[in-house]
Amino acid sequence: LGQIYDPEIMGFRPQRFSLASSKSSMTGFLEYTPPSYRSSVSSRPSFTSIPSMYSIGLPSPPPSSSYNSGFISQQKLRSTAPPPPVFQYSPPEIYDCILRQLTIFHDRVTSMSCETCRLRDLCALALVDRRWDRAVRPQLYHRVHIVGNESPLQAKKFRLKSDVRLKLLRRTLRERRVLAQHVREIKVPRLQPDGEVVEEQTLSLVASLVMACPNLEKLVGFYPVFGHSFDRLTYALSTRARLKEHVWIIGENSEITERSRKQVPPGLMDLEQVDRFLHLHDAWDSLSTLFLFSHKQGVLERDVFVQTLRRLPSLQHLCISNFDVDDFDDVTLQTLPPLQSLRLQDLEGVTFWGLSEFSRTSSSQCIQQLSLIHLDIKYLSAISNLLLRLSSLQRFTLVQESSPEVGAGELVFQPVIASQRLQYVHWDILLPGSANENLAKSIRAGGFPSLRTLRAPSDHDGLLQMVCRPRAQIILPSDKYSKAYRASNESNPDSPTQTLFTARKQAQRRIEEARKAATFTIVIEEDGTVQEVIDIEGFMGTIGSKISYTLDSDVAGSDNALIDFPDLVEGSKEVASRDGCTGLWNASHHTGKKWWNHTERYRYRPVDLQRFF
Secondary structure (H helix, E strand, O other), X not given: OOOOOOOOOOOOOOOOOEEEOOOOEEEOXXXXXXXXXXXXXXXXXXXXXXXXXXXXXXXXXXXXXXXXXXXXXXXXOOOOOOOOOOOOOOOHHHHHHHHHHHHHHHHOOOXXXXXXXXXXXXXXXXXXXXXXXXXXXXXXXXXXXXXXOOOHHHXXXXXXXXXXXXXXXXXXXXXXXXXXXXXXXXXXXXXXXXXXXXXXXXXXXXXXXXXXXXXXXXXXXXXXXXXXXXXXXXXXHHOOOOOOEEEEEEOXXXXXXXXXXXXXXXXXXXXXXXXXXXXXXXXXXXXXXXXXXXXXXXXXXHHHHHHHHHOOOOOOEEEEEOOOOOOOEHHHHHOOOOOOEEEEEOXXXXXXXXXXXXXXXXXXXXXXXXXXXXXXXOEHHHHXXXXXXXXXXXXXXXXXXXXXXXXXXXXOOOOOOXXXXXXXXXXXXOOOOOXXXXXXXXXXXXXXXXXXXXXXXXOXXXXXHHXXXXXXXXXXXXXXXXXXHHHHHHOOOOOOOOEHHHHXXXXXXHHXXXXXXXXXXXXXXXXXEEEXXXXXXXOOOOOOOOOEEOOOOOOOOOOEOOOOHHHXXXXXXXXXXXXXXXXXXXXOOOOOHHHHOXXXXXXXXXXOXXXXX
16 A cells, blocks of 8 residues: 655545555555655655554554455544534424424414514525425425515615515516425415505406416415406416315496396396306315305395305305395205305395204205304294204304394293204304393203303303303403403493403403302311301302303404404505514524514414304
8 A cells, every 4th residue: 555645746645555466465554754845855755564553553453354364454534524413314294393383483373473584484494404495495385475565675676666575476486386386375465455446457466476376275365356357366266276265255346236226136147247257166176165255235146156156066164244135045045065164144135944944954964163143033943953953063153133032832941952062152142132041041951061162242141151160260461451441441331242351341240249259168166166267259150060151252352252354354454554573573683683674564364264163
């Protein structure tokens, strides 16, 4: 072994060479000592023999047959490279779990973060190494939420006047089709006030963005009014075969309004309008959630309802709201397909008779969540038939002003209403009547063995609170900052109301009044002498009950118990954001303001459509 050394050409690096003869061969390491630059030209380099190498303290080779025969194995030099990162050999599930926890941290209601901060953290993780980049990229583009105002510096940098982020995103998705495959959900900024018509330029831009995402499932936070006329966004959404949910806001149409003055329905929609609306659903074989809402007397006739629902084979969750009696009535209700969740709201054509008949249909047996909002049901027998015959029902919501009563001449047996599988009940009857009393008696009679949660904002006499598990405190610390705080102090506390703040205040007052009276007294005696007397305070509720009495809102911070369409389509908070996120919550980062600071934007929280059921 040896090294051919030339100081003029290269530095010294140990290499292996071989000395061979006809009788024997030897391979090994020889230590080379280069000549000194200051020595004379006649100086010669010297080699140190193999035994002398190991005599100076180097580790000796392990004994082997090759060594005994003259072969000396090469010593492996210890690697000076740093150890591999801890995540280098971790399975993909570890990366996914970390990214899910990061998303939960940014999305929770109490978080001071926003969508811009979440994307910034994901980008930082993607820059760690290639493994993190492969894990982050699907999460980065799976949910694309663009919220709030544009950055002036960004608009100046790219020389764009408006919609800078939308245009940059569209360009990226068009140029890199692999990234576009990951997009499942898009949220576009809502920058026009409520009630204003969306500009055609904005609709076209959003439509082009939808067309760039072949696997799109949701378009959230942007629900323009559909007036039975062609627009690019509606057409683009109709071509997305994997769309999971859609919200129709049916608006007025000048042609339909003109016909309504001359004729009575049906027939207000012409054949072209009917065909256009029906063909928009042809590719939605995966659609599972559908909302139909009439805005300012929007028209969608009965036949259109029936044919539309028949074109959606995967439909499981349906919400119909605010339609006229000529559009949706008891007859249309009987034609609904099998569903898991159904919400009927502000429908004049739906009566107690139609609900009773609907409970007898085979399609109603699959319903697990049923919500009846402002239908003005007159008789309690209709509700009793629904709860008794819907064998799969687990959640039930009833909200109306008048109290449903027992019909004249009907025999009453307890429990009046009952359900074996019902787990959650929202019962809100604004005006006092016998409905609350009948429900409380039915619970005491064992009519709801599986019931675990009861929410009753209009519990006038506390009858429903009494049959539930006792609570020490029901009012929230944040209630004193509620908008209804001053209004509740000025108004009569005994007046019926649907405001959750007042409902919690009344429930807390009943709890405190019950504590004043002693439930029972414990007397401790010793040798006939009373040592101590302990009075056990009273409570509001029933010991041993499995039902939890709650007065929490569907939307955090709201004074209304139920989530409604304004919570879904309202964009005023995003348009005029106050005290938005600028990244200040992360100001302690060591890189300073350059890292955490961004344009002030609204802290948008996604609204899950499943909350409506």
